[in-house]
Amino acid sequence: MTSFSISRRRALVVAGLAAALATSALAETYPARPLTLIVPGPAGGTPDIVARQVGQQLRSALGQSVIVENRAGASGNIGVSAAARAAPDGYTLLMGFAQTMAMNPVVFKKLPYDPVADFVPIARLVEFELALTVPASVPATNMAELLAWLKAHADKSAFGSFGAGTPSQFAGEMFNRKAGLKMVHVPYKGSAPLVTDLIGGQVQLGFVVPQVAMPHVKNGTLRIIAVTGAHRDPSMPSVPTMKELGYENVVAGGWYGLFAPKGTPADVVARLDKAVAQAMKSPELTKFMAEQDLSPAYQGGRDFAAFQQSEIARWRAVAAQTNFKAEE
Structure with a gap:
């Protein structure tokens, strides 16, 4: 072996040790x-509110501020793309949710990011269900009455969602198919306009976030027929699940979780995961989740990654079953 080869090998070993030491020092x-936490949605929305609450608790766990940066637009694609391009150093994180990290690959033929290849899952935070909600103008208080009314008014029945390609639409499509209905889908840009038109009777039902519907349920302008969670909602225990009523495939909802750009050092990801686990145990965050009708659903990085993959596969299957056409 030549002295040049020995020197080159030594140089490579030294370089490798230096890189390892640098990574260790970073951790x-x-x-x-x-830290910057990108939220691919507008300020004031539920993901934004959750991000700010979690950020406050992470500040205590990490000893540094977490600055929330809203990057709304294009069904979340703008914000997620920005996070994917960020330096993988642990200082830019993403608040990902079901739509952006599991459903958009199904909804769009082309995405400016890959939710699996471009990111490292840190931890899942929360999950939430939806509520099959009808206006007071629909004279139904249970599923049997609702189905009878919808079939008697099949020519003028429509269901609304809080956006095309969202859990709200897919829940409606699955219900449509299972119940043998042919309701027209009307997509809205968010929950607020959907609820407004539900109250006004422009659409006859919608799958709505319970927290958004409850004030109107209390004043009598809306009624909740069922929820899409795997279990009954503790805040309304008398309301059955769709599964209980025979709609086992209409178990739909959403979730939020933290992601880092691919290439973020494993030690840094582990530190963040540990900080999230600590934050999720805080009394302040527990109280906030209960007030927002969100269910804590902490899941560490490896399990969260497997969950994300299963969600993508699940929504692909739902899209195929409902003949959903992907957007360009």
């Missing part, structure tokens, strides 16, 4: 400055 000093 030991991380975080040394504030």
Whole structure:
């Protein structure tokens, strides 16, 4: 072996050791400055509110501020793309949710990011269900009455969702198919306009986030027939699940979780996961989740990654069953 080869090998070994030491040093000093948490939605929305609450608790766990940056638009694609392009150093994170990280690959033929290849899952935070909701103008208080009314008014029945390609639409499509209905789908840009038109009777039912519907349920302008969770909602225990009523495939809802750009050091991801686990145990966050009708659903990185893959596969199957056409 020549002296040149020996020198080159030594140089490679030294370089490898230096890289390992640098990674170790990063983990030991991380975080040394504030973190940015990108939310691919507008300020004031539920993901934004959750991000800010979680950020406050992460500040206590990490000793650094977490700055929430809203990047709304294009069904979340703008914000997620920005996070994918960020430096993989642990200082830019993403608040991902079911639509952006599991459903958009089904909804769009082309995405400016890959929710699996471009990201490292850190931890799942929360999950939520939807509520099959009808206006007071629909004279139904249970599923049997609702089905009878919908079939008697099949020519003028429509269901609304809080967006095309969202859990709200897919829940409606699955219900449509299972119940043998042919309701027209009317997509809205968010929950607020959907609820407004539900109250006004422009659509005859919708799958709505319970927290959004409850004020109107209390004043008598809306009624909740069933919920899409795997179990009954503790806040309304008398309301059955869709599964109980024979609609076992209409178990739909959403979730939020933290992601980092692919290439973020494993030690940094582990530190963040540990901080999230600590944050999720805080009394302040527990109280907030209960007030927002959100269910804590902490899941560490490896399990969260497997869950994300299963969600993508699940929504692909639902899209195929309901003949959903992907957007360009």
